[in-house]
Amino acid sequence: MTVRVLGLNCSPRDNSNSGILLEESFRRLHEKYPGEAETEIVALRDLHIEPCKACNVCGKTKDGKFIPCVRADEDDVQMVLDKMVAADGMCVATPVYFGLPTDLFARFIMRTRPLRHQDFKLANRVLGVMATAGRRSGGAETAIISTWLPFIRNGCLLVGNGDGTCQFGAYGWAGARGHIRSDEWGMEQGFQVAERVFTVAKVVQAGVRAADFKNPMVFSYSAGTRP
Ligand SMILES: Cc1cc2nc3c(=O)[nH]c(=O)nc-3n(C[C@H](O)[C@H](O)[C@H](O)COP(=O)(O)O)c2cc1C
Incomplete structure (x- = not known):
């Protein structure tokens, strides 16, 4: 069984350092584990992403079924949500903006709320x-x-990342487009993150199959009893 790793590039610019970091990391992943990984990169900048309307409809049911996001047909977000649910692991690559991930990331990630409200569809993705x-x-x-x-x-x-010191992720150090290529350590860390996501996702995949939970989050989730 292959391990599916989805990359989300959160840079608003083309030829971005974030995109290069993802591409090169996934290239090395395929080189080291031939035939074992399926990877795909989605560049958020290429997509139409409306903001969450905060209507709270995605948390409600009708006739026993969850009501889809009211914006599901308005833009490209649902397509990415489907890819996230289908993935075993994800690598998010973002430029640092004022010490934070980009506003593009923020706008997109708020739209994942239906996945959370509707039986935690991203449960245990790495x-x-x-x-x-x-x-x-x-x-x-x-x-x-x-x-x-x-x-x-x-x-x-x-x-x-997966090196001996287990740092919090990959730290790219680059300003202009493409400068990340000369940040040898940042590029190495990018690969280490991709490899760590891949290996842990593989372990989780095997464990979830062995444990045979329908959805490992649901048993601890009881609507109405939460503070
Ligand atoms: C609005 C904005 C805010 C930024 N804030 C920071 C920051 O807080 N710290 C920093 O080191 N670099 C900051 N930068 C620089 C970017 O993080 C840097 O150019 C990065 O390489 C961009 O990645 P990309 O090529 O993937 O878009 C900022 C750039 C922009 C446009």
């Missing part, structure tokens, strides 16, 4: 983050941690 900053101390760690938070709310499992 997530790693690659953050690229123009400055060495420009906020890569805060951006990584901020990126994690909505995924925790979605029931995902967070990993750092």
